[in-house]
Structure formats: C-alpha cells, structure tokens
Amino acid sequence: xxxxxxxxxxxxxxxxxxxxxxxxxxxxxxxxxxxxxxxxxxxxxxxxxxxxxxxxxxxxxxxxxxxxxxxxxxxxxxxxxxxxxxxxxxxxxxxxxxxxxxxxxxxxxxxxxxxxxxxxxxxx
Numbered sequence: 001x002x003x004x005x006x007x008x009x010x011x012x013x014x015x016x017x018x019x020x021x022x023x024x025x026x027x028x029x030x031x032x033x034x035x036x037x038x039x040x041x042x043x044x045x046x047x048x049x050x051x052x053x054x055x056x057x058x059x060x061x062x063x064x065x066x067x068x069x070x071x072x073x074x075x076x077x078x079x080x081x082x083x084x085x086x087x088x089x090x091x092x093x094x095x096x097x098x099x100x101x102x103x104x105x106x107x108x109x110x111x112x113x114x115x116x117x118x119x120x121x122x123x124x
Contacts, residue, residue, distance in 0.1 A: 003081035008048070012123030015043055027095050037112040040119050053078040053118065055111055056086075064091070064107050070100025074110045078118040085121050089114035 020039035023031040044051050055063035056075035066072045072091040077084060091102040091110040102110075 003083060005083050008080050008083050009123035011047055015124060035116060037116045040116045040124060043124060044119055048080045051078065051080045053115060063111065071098040072102055074107065074114050076114045076118050085118045087114055087118035087121055089117055
C-alpha cells in the first residue's frame with residue numbers, strides 16, 4: 001500500500017490506544033486523558049518504523065521560539081515517507097497557561113507533548 005496522508009491516517013486511527021491512556025488531574029478536579037509520548041512512540045515504531053521527526057530551531061539554534069512577552073513555543077516536523085506534519089505547542093505550566101521564562105524541563109515537556117500532538121494529527 002502506498003504511503004499517503006489518507007493511508008497513514010487510516011492506519012494510525014485504527015490503533016486501539018485505550019490500554020495506554022493515562023489520566024492527570026486538572027486544577028478544576030477533572031481527570032484529563034492523555035497518551036504518554038513513550039507509548040505513542042512505541043505505537044508509531046510498530047506501524048511506521050521509518051517515521052522521523054525533528055524540532056525546528058530558532059535563529060540562535062535553540063529548539064524553542066520566544067515571544068516578546070517571554071512566553072515560548074516549540075515546533076516539530078514529523079514525516080512518514082513523503083507525508084509530513086508540522087505541529088506547534090506552547091510551553092505551559094500545570095494549568096495549561098503559557099508563562100514567561102520557562103525552564104529546560106518545561107521546554108522538554110512541551111517538546112514531547114508536541115511530538116505526540118503531531119502523531120495525533122497524523123491519525124494516532
């Protein structure tokens with residue numbers, strides 16, 4: 001089967017992720033489901049071991065983009081053959097709000113969440 005956007009989406013959207021989903025508690029007490037990036041990577045490797053990703057770099061060579069207010073976002077380019085997805089994710093705190101001067105751990109977490117977001121946009 002040729003690899004195209006439709007075939008990738010159809011393949012990934014058929015993967016049952018229920019057994020991998022975790023939950024985190026939001027500030028309002030609601031439990032929010034999420035797919036940990038380690039499981040998402042495992043599922044991608046099982047279906048498309050040739051998938052690749054890279055984080056976009058700002059003009060200074062950093063894998064994070066800062067805004068005038070000091071907040072930041074990360075961007076990932078993910079490819080499966082000729083199918084490419086570009087996704088971005090704001091660097092946020094535990095409440096989901098962007099804030100100025102995020103630390104390295106905050107940026108790393110945003111990068112992994114951004115990777116998983118790109119996988120979701122591809123169909124996972």
